[in-house]
């Protein structure tokens with residue numbers, strides 16, 4: 284409890300600059316050579332740049348006093364300094380750019396890796412739009428830290444320090460006035476930086492929400508069109524944009540105040556320098572050359588101070604954006620990936636649900652499964668039916684270990700599911716979900732997707748034939764090489780590809796979740812045939828679960844399980860259940876009536 288409270292407290296305060304920079308350093312430390320080279324070239328470039336005004340003024344005044352030797356020496360040094368600063372600046376930019384690229388790449392890699400290994404329930408609390416926004420714009424914003432912010436802060440700090448030392452040598456009195464002005468400027472810019480950090484966090488959140496709304500509407504484009512809600516969706520998006528504009532407006536006003544202060548203070552330095560310096564020249568305490576150098580270096584210093592502050596506020600924005608990214612990166616992977624687990628020599632396909640109860644983490648008070656007891660024999664074909672929401676898919680989700688039972692346990696070949704190597708088990712399960720989704724790749728790759736072994740073209744075609752998908756695939760312009768995505772094929776075609784994908788794995792356990800619901804009557808007949816072939820195949824037997832609303836498919840099962848309100852209420856063969864005249868018989872009658880109508 285205490286640790287939790289501390290964590291929350293830290294979350295509220297936000298990430299400190301040091302902690303954020305340390306985290307970023309850990310990400311790029313492998314390539315520290317590039318970073319050292321970047322800082323070394325930054326040092327040389329800054330030192331040579333800060334020396335240029337001195338030699339520039341010295342050259343001009345030595346020419347005016349006809350000291351040709353001094354003039355040529357200064358001019359040569361000036362050329363050399365220009366070369367050094369040019370080469371080192373180029374090297375600095377290149378090295379910081381590389382470091383930047385490495386930082387953003389590793390950040391995205393680690394964030395994506397962390398997201399992919401979360402529990403399935405993680406997505407109940409986070410939205411896809413928000414997460415892709417973290418991966419995209421937030422990581423991009425953080426990438427400015429090394430290549431831009433730190434680079435420019437260090438460069439300007441070095442130059443300001445060099446200029447300050449030089450100014451003190453020239454006139455400590457004048458320097459104190461410049462220093463006072465710089466301190467005022469820095470205070471203003473630092474306050475502005477703090478404000479920017481907060482504004483950046485808010486901007487990230489609002490951008491993520493806007494993304495989320497747009498992603499939702501675009502992915503449900505057909506629904507939006509059919510219901511004519513384009514204007515409504517546009518309004519939802521614009522609502523977030525308006526809030527974003529308000530924040531940007533406030534940011535712009537703050538920036539305006541900051542620029543105004545800079546201009547005022549900058550010109551004050553010049554006026555003070557000319558007034559005090561002019562009096563000093565008149566009284567013979569200073570030469571015109573010294574005053575020129577002073578004005579050049581004080582300008583340099585005030586500009587550097589401004590840039591340090593400006594880059595500091597940009598750094599604050601980046602750190603603001605990094606908070607949620609690091610938070611997500613720090614999430615521990617799902618327990619399933621933490622331990623190795625057992626791999627059985629051979630999976631037989633005997634499954635026991637023992638007193639299994641379950642409620643979804645996002646609705647922990649609502650029981651979805653209540654003390655389910657069920658024993659499935661190897662090679663048995665089990666059909667699960669029941670009213671919508673009775674818990675059929677949930678039961679099979681638990682077998683796939685997408686969620687853990689709240690109570691009770693599931694045994695596979697007598698071994699608790701939680702003790703098994705889940706990756707190995709899933710390799711032995713073929714799964715066709717309620718709404719099979721296809722990846723944006725060719726059909727052949729879609730069928731091969733996730734297959735644990737190398738498969739050739741013949742095997743892919745064989746699986747497609749088994750799923751009665753070969754014919755329509757061959758009729759496509761590029762056959763198995765046709766690029767598809769989730770929208771290009773009909774529901775039934777997508778389901779047949781998903782069935783081919785499941786068959787290709789040669790699974791011991793096959794799960795078809797409403798696999799026939801999107802198929803036409805002819806395809807449904809073929810799928811029934813697939814089930815029958817698999818059941819009767821002499822070489823390979825499988826335990827098969829089918830959730831289907833079409834009773835014609837279910838009748839072929841060895842056993843029918845009827846669920847209601849998270850419990851198994853009936854179990855048996857078709858005829859037995861019809862004679863029992865319970866829920867199953869009612870469902871059959873209801874479907875028969877529906878067809879008669």
Ligand SMILES: Nc1ncnc2c1ncn2[C@@H]1O[C@H](COP(=O)(O)OP(=O)(O)OP(=O)(O)O)[C@@H](O)[C@H]1O
Pocket residue numbers: 407643645646651669670671672673674675676677678
């Ligand atoms: N991720 C989730 N978070 C919270 N509740 C959920 C989640 N998924 C499903 N539920 C709830 O669990 C209950 C059982 O859902 P389930 O999908 O298992 O039913 P089903 O019998 O397969 O229904 P259908 O035949 O309509 O697919 C439903 O009340 C549903 O609202």
